[in-house]
Amino acid sequence: xxxxxxxxxxxxxxxxxxxxxxxxxxxxxxxxxxxxxxxxxxxxxxxxxxxxxxxxxxxxxxxxxxxxxxxxxxxxxxxxxxxxxxxxxxxxxxxxxxxxxxxxxxxxxxxxxxxxxxxxxxxxxxxxxxxxxxxxxxxxxxxxxxxxxxxxxxxxxxxxxxxxxxxxxxxxxxxxxxxxxxxxxxxxxxxxxxxxxxxxxxxxxxxxxxxxxxxxxxxxxxx
Numbered sequence: 660x661x662x663x664x665x666x667x668x669x670x671x672x673x674x675x676x677x678x679x680x681x682x683x684x685x686x687x688x689x690x691x692x693x694x695x696x697x698x699x700x701x702x703x704x705x706x707x708x709x710x711x712x713x714x715x716x717x718x719x720x721x722x723x724x725x726x727x728x729x730x731x732x733x734x735x736x737x738x739x740x741x742x743x744x745x746x747x748x749x750x751x752x753x754x755x756x757x758x759x760x761x762x763x764x765x766x767x768x769x770x771x772x773x774x775x776x777x778x779x780x781x782x783x784x785x786x787x788x789x790x791x792x793x794x795x796x797x798x799x800x801x802x803x804x805x806x807x808x809x810x811x812x813x814x815x816x817x818x819x820x821x822x823x824x825x826x827x828x829x830x831x832x833x834x835x836x837x838x839x840x841x842x843x844x845x846x847x848x849x850x851x852x853x854x855x856x857x858x859x860x861x862x863x864x865x866x867x868x869x870x871x872x873x874x875x876x877x878x879x880x881x882x
Contacts, residue, residue: 686703819860
């Protein structure tokens with residue numbers, strides 16, 4: 660039975676209009692983006708299969724259009740709608756321009772964790788702050804392999820000079836999902852602190868993001 664044959668009160672689109680997006684399950688949200696199903700499956704059944712057989716939302720974030728279209732029932736139009744919606748969500752998650760100043764590690768977590776926690780490679784980012792701890796820019800400094808990224812002070816501080824930043828907060832993810840800082844993380848942080856001290860640009864914190872948690876190296880006395 661197609662979704663159009665369901666009672667109106669059960670259809671995802673009508674529920675979205677009536678109750679808001681928060682009332683929908685993830686498969687229902689994806690079903691609305693897909694628009695329609697196939698001869699064999701409704702849009703909701705297709706969404707449920709897409710999520711359950713391929714690793715859920717983390718897969719959708721990382722998959723290319725080509726990878727999505729390789730899945731039965733997903734054509735180019737459906738794949739592009741999904742990727743466009745995820746790109747919009749990513750940009751909203753990183754839209755720092757109208758956010759308040761960063762006052763704590765929790766603020767950094769709210770700003771970047773949702774975007775970074777499911778990445779399958781280690782991304783090293785820096786938040787460049789003005790003298791009132793307001794974000795001037797967020798830049799990806801390095802993208803590494805499955806377990807680590809190579810970060811050079813030059814790559815971190817060149818944007819800081821360009822943006823006339825007064826301070827920096829470092830952020831990177833652990834693809835393993837465990838946010839515990841490694842010995843290498845601590846050593847990189849120490850090097851960057853020393854470089855910042857010479858340049859008069861303070862490194863305020865280094866946040867390590869896991870899948871469901873994060874660690875502030877400043878908050879745990881590791882820097």
